[in-house]
Structures are given as structure tokens and as C-alpha cells.
Amino acid sequence: MASAEPDVKVSANGRMGRRARWHISTESYLRAAVVIGFIALIEALCRSGIIPHNTMIAPSSMLMNSIDILHSGRFSHDILTTFGNIIVASILSVLLGFGIGLALHAVPPARRAVEPFLSAYYAVPTFIFYPVFIVVLGVGARPIIAIAVLLAVVTMITATLNGLDRMPTVLHKTALVMRLSPWRAALHIKLPATLPYLFTGVKLSVAYAFIGVIASEFILSGSGIGYAIGYAYNNFQNGDMYGLMFIVLVSVTLVNVALNRIDRRFQLRRKR
Amino acid sequence: MKNLLGPAVVVLVVLALWEVLHLAIGNSALTSPWATVVELKDLVLTADFWQNVAETGKALLYSLIIAFVGGTVLGVVLGVNRMSGAVAEPILLNLYSLPKVTLYPLVLLVFGLGISAKVAFGVMHGLIPILMFTMNAIREMRPVLLRAARTMHLSTRQSIMHVVLPAIFPQVLTGLRLGFSLTLLGVLIGEMFASQQGLGHLLTNAMNLGDIRSIMAIALFLTVFALGCNALLMIIDKRVQHR
Numbered sequence: 001m002a003s004a005e006p007d008v009k010v011s012a013n014g015r016m017g018r019r020a021r022w023h024i025s026t027e028s029y030l031r032a033a034v035v036i037g038f039i040a041l042i043e044a045l046c047r048s049g050i051i052p053h054n055t056m057i058a059p060s061s062m063l064m065n066s067i068d069i070l071h072s073g074r075f076s077h078d079i080l081t082t083f084g085n086i087i088v089a090s091i092l093s094v095l096l097g098f099g100i101g102l103a104l105h106a107v108p109p110a111r112r113a114v115e116p117f118l119s120a121y122y123a124v125p126t127f128i129f130y131p132v133f134i135v136v137l138g139v140g141a142r143p144i145i146a147i148a149v150l151l152a153v154v155t156m157i158t159a160t161l162n163g164l165d166r167m168p169t170v171l172h173k174t175a176l177v178m179r180l181s182p183w184r185a186a187l188h189i190k191l192p193a194t195l196p197y198l199f200t201g202v203k204l205s206v207a208y209a210f211i212g213v214i215a216s217e218f219i220l221s222g223s224g225i226g227y228a229i230g231y232a233y234n235n236f237q238n239g240d241m242y243g244l245m246f247i248v249l250v251s252v253t254l255v256n257v258a259l260n261r262i263d264r265r266f267q268l269r270r271k272r
Numbered sequence: 273m274k275n276l277l278g279p280a281v282v283v284l285v286v287l288a289l290w291e292v293l294h295l296a297i298g299n300s301a302l303t304s305p306w307a308t309v310v311e312l313k314d315l316v317l318t319a320d321f322w323q324n325v326a327e328t329g330k331a332l333l334y335s336l337i338i339a340f341v342g343g344t345v346l347g348v349v350l351g352v353n354r355m356s357g358a359v360a361e362p363i364l365l366n367l368y369s370l371p372k373v374t375l376y377p378l379v380l381l382v383f384g385l386g387i388s389a390k391v392a393f394g395v396m397h398g399l400i401p402i403l404m405f406t407m408n409a410i411r412e413m414r415p416v417l418l419r420a421a422r423t424m425h426l427s428t429r430q431s432i433m434h435v436v437l438p439a440i441f442p443q444v445l446t447g448l449r450l451g452f453s454l455t456l457l458g459v460l461i462g463e464m465f466a467s468q469q470g471l472g473h474l475l476t477n478a479m480n481l482g483d484i485r486s487i488m489a490i491a492l493f494l495t496v497f498a499l500g501c502n503a504l505l506m507i508i509d510k511r512v513q514h515r
Binding site: 027030031034035054055056109112113114116117119120122124125128129130131132135136204207210211214215218219220225226229230232233241245248249252253256257260 | 277278279281282293297300301302355358359360362363365366368369370371372373374375376377378380381382450453454456457460461464465475476478479482484487488490491494495498499502503506
């Protein structure tokens with residue numbers, strides 16, 4: 001399929017009984033142990049000087065720096081700008097992707113023509129067109145959001161097509177029998193029926209929106225977390241740099257965990 | 273021939289939109305498709321351009337080899353051992369969706385400027401999708417195959433070499449196709465931030481100069497290259513799946 005990510009599997013968890021539940025918690029413990037062990041290893045390597053201080057600071061100091069950054073409010077403007085852009089870009093690409101997906105699904109010849117490009121889409125580094133967007137949309141948030149949408153919309157289109165493909169035919173027929181208009185059919189039948197698949201698309205779109213916004217800020221921008229990290233790097237301010245990186249990594253992880261949890265619930269519903 | 277018609281129409285529509293946008297916003301903002309092709313033709317005739325292409329190609333090749341071998345080996349290990357796979361999967365998914373650009377200062381500080389940083393960036397982007405595809409392919413392998421291996425008293429190494437790898441080969445190839453795209457993306461990003469050579473560096477240069485002509489020409493070159501490689505891998509993919 002076109003999505004750049006292997007279709008997320010519902011690990012066998014859902015189907016199993018009590019024994020499985022015990023098994024899951026062992027996995028989570030092990031997972032936590034792996035993550036904590038890895039962080040502890042880096043901490044030890046940094047503290048002992050095996051990883052030099054000017055290459056990487058210890059995770060604990062990253063944490064302290066990021067708390068300091070959030071507390072002092074030095075980068076609040078950048079952080080808010082970035083997250084605002086990510087939210088706008090995610091919403092736009094989800095809506096746009098769903099709309100385009102519906103339209104393509106309704107016109108099979110158009111879909112057949114576009115599909116090869118959808119699956120090759122991520123081979124083209126989209127943000128090389130960023131300068132063009134700056135000229136067209138002006139400096140500021142708009143070209144950044146445009147790039148992020150360009151990056152995130154395709155995975156949503158693919159997810160929508162995938163969901164519509166797997167929708168039981170009987171539901172299409174129900175819409176016909178009830179003589180629903182295309183709009184109402186989309187809203188009352190297609191949207192709820194494809195929701196589990198759509199959510200996988202939403203999850204990926206948000207991930208791509210993060211990547212698009214932060215990458216564009218690195219390249220050409222005067223504000224945002226990406227810009228701030230680049231600036232700190234160029235001025236050898238390792239403390240700020242790692243503090244900001246830490247904030248990005250932790251927030252992406254938290255968003256992912258939350259979205260994955262909702263996703264898993266949808267996937268289980270799909271099984272019923 | 274018939275199934276080429278649709279994509280051809282799409283290409284024409286994109287070209288038409290490009291021309292319309294060019295006419296709407298003017299030549300300084302967006303060069304026309306024809307002017308871009310002419311510019312690319314001029315670029316292609318310079319030795320300098322090919323030197324940069326070779327530089328990018330070299331980094332791409334190294335990254336692909338590392339990402340492919342590393343991804344397949346780790347994928348087999350995590351796929352065969354179910355527990356470790358279940359433990360690793362959410363961590364990998366999270367790593368996959370991290371904006372890896374954020375980590376570029378770290379990569380530069382560790383690997384220094386130059387080809388190793390580019391390769392590291394490419395591998396960071398391409399390895400995980402290949403790994404996930406391999407792992408899921410093994411998990412979804414028909415259990416009868418492994419049972420057959422056991423009945424024949426194959427050693428672990430033998431059953432991996434003669435049973436598991438041939439069985440998952442098609443999926444690994446699909447993973448490689450997706451991994452290819454992301455590796456190319458990673459190498460280009462690496463070059464844009466951290467290199468004095470390569471197409472990514474040419475792009476950053478052109479961006480800083482506001483040289484839209486060169487940007488569009490390089491973008492066209494990269495797009496055609498990426499789509500071409502993808503189509504090639506897709507043809508191989510189809511042939512293998514049909515077997």
C-alpha cells in the first residue's frame with residue numbers, strides 16, 4: 001500500500017483471554033526496563049565522560065534544561081508557534097485527505113490514474129518546494145503549514161481509500177436503499193464505517209505534520225522550535241539545544257502514546 | 273499500454289497546473305515547466321552537477337545497504353523471537369514517527385560534517401520501515417512452514433536461511449521499496465544541513481540565493497529519479513509477488 005508505514009498490526013492481544021493479559025503486562029514491564037536501561041546507559045556514559053560533554057549532555061541535564069526552558073518562558077513563543085502550526089496542519093490534512101479520498105473513491109478511473117503516484121509520493125522530498133511556497137504564500141506560518149499539509153495529506157488519502165475499500169458492500173447498499181444524498185451518505189454511513197481505518201490515517205498525519213513543521217522551521221524560518229534548535233546549535237548553546245530537543249521528543253512520544261491507545265481501541269472494535 | 277494512460281493524464285494535469293500557477297504568480301516566483309526542463313538540461317551538461325549527483329548517490333547506496341542489511345537482520349531476530357518483537361514494536365513505532373530532523377545537531381556532533389553524517393541520517397530514516405516489514409512478514413508467515421522446518425530437524429540457522437527468508441522475501445522487497453524512499457529523504461535532509469557536497473547541498477545553496485530556477489530544476493531531477501526508482505522496484509515487486 002501507499003502508506004509509508006507498515007499497516008499497524010493489532011498484536012494478538014485482543015483475541016486472547018486472561019493468560020494473555022498477564023503476558024501483556026510482562027511485555028510492558030520489559031519494555032519499560034529496556035527504555036529505562038537505555039536512558040541509564042546514556043546517562044552513565046555521559047557522566048563518566050566516555051561521551052564528551054560537548055557532544056551530548058546527560059539525559060538528566062536535558063530534563064533539567066527543558067524544565068528551565070518551560071519555566072523561564074524564554075522559548076514559549078517558539079513552542080506555541082510550532083504546536084499551533086502542527087495542530088492547524090494536522091486538522092487541514094485530515095479534512096482534506098478525507099475529502100480527496102472520498103472523491104477518488106467515487107471516481108474509479110481517477111483513482112486508478114492517481115494511485116501509482118500516491119504510492120511513490122513519499123519518495124519525493126516535498127519540502128524542497130518550500131522556497132516556492134514562501135514566494136507564493138509569504139514568509140510566516142502559511143508556507144510552513146502548506147509544506148506540512150503536503151507531507152501529511154497523502155497518508156490520510158490512502159487511509160480513507162483503504163477504509164472505503166474494506167467497508168462492507170451492504171452499507172453502500174443501505175445508503176442507496178435509504179436514498180441518501182452523497183453528502184449524507186458520506187457523513188452518516190461512510191464516516192462511521194471507516195472510522196477505525198481513518199484513525200490510523202489521522203495518527204500518521206499527525207506524525208507527518210510534526211516532521212513537516214519542524215523540518216521547515218529548520219530550513220528557513222525566524223521562529224519555532226526547529227529554528228530555535230538550529231540557532232542554539234549554531235551558537236554552541238548545547239544546554240538550550242538539548243533542552244528543546246528533549247521537549248520535542250517527549251511531546252511527540254506522549255502524543256503518539258495517546259493516539260496509539262485510541263487507535264488500539266478502534267482496531268478492537270473493527271474485530272467485533 | 274492501457275494502464276499507462278491514466279498516469280500520463282495525471283502528469284499532464286500536473287504540468288498544466290504548474291504552468292497556470294507560473295502564469296499566475298510570475299516568473300521570479302515559479303519558473304515554467306519548459307524553462308525548468310531547459311535549466312535542467314543546462315545543469316546536466318555541467319561536470320559539477322554530476323559530481324554532486326555521484327556524491328549523493330554514494331551516500332544513498334551506503335545508507336541503503338546498511339538500512340537493508342540491518343533492517344532485515346534485526347527484523348528476522350525480532351520476528352522469530354515473539355516476545356522481543358512485542359516488546360520492541362511500540363518503541364520502534366515511536367522512533368519511526370519522531371521528527372528525526374530534530375536530532376540533526378546530535379548526528380553532526382557525533383559523526384562530524386561529511387559523508388558519515390549523511391549516511392547516518394539516511395539509515396535513521398530507512399532502517400525502521402524495513403525492520404517492521406520483515407518482522408510483520410515473519411509473524412504472518414504460515415505456521416505450517418515453521419512446523420515443516422521442525423519436522424525436518426533443521427537447525428535455527430538452516431530454518432532461517434532455507435525457510436524463513438525465502439517465505440518472507442516478497443514482503444521484504446515491499447519494505448525495501450518504502451525504505452528506499454525514506455532513505456533518499458534522509459540522505460537529502462542530511463545533505464541540506466550537514467554537507468558541502470551533494471544535491472541537498474546544491475538545494476540549500478539555491479535556497480539561500482533565492483535561485484528558484486535551480487531549485488525547480490533539481491527538484492524535477494529528484495522527482496523523476498525518485499519516481500523512476502520507485503516504478504522499477506514496483507515492477508520487480510509485482511513480478512516477485514506473482515510467483
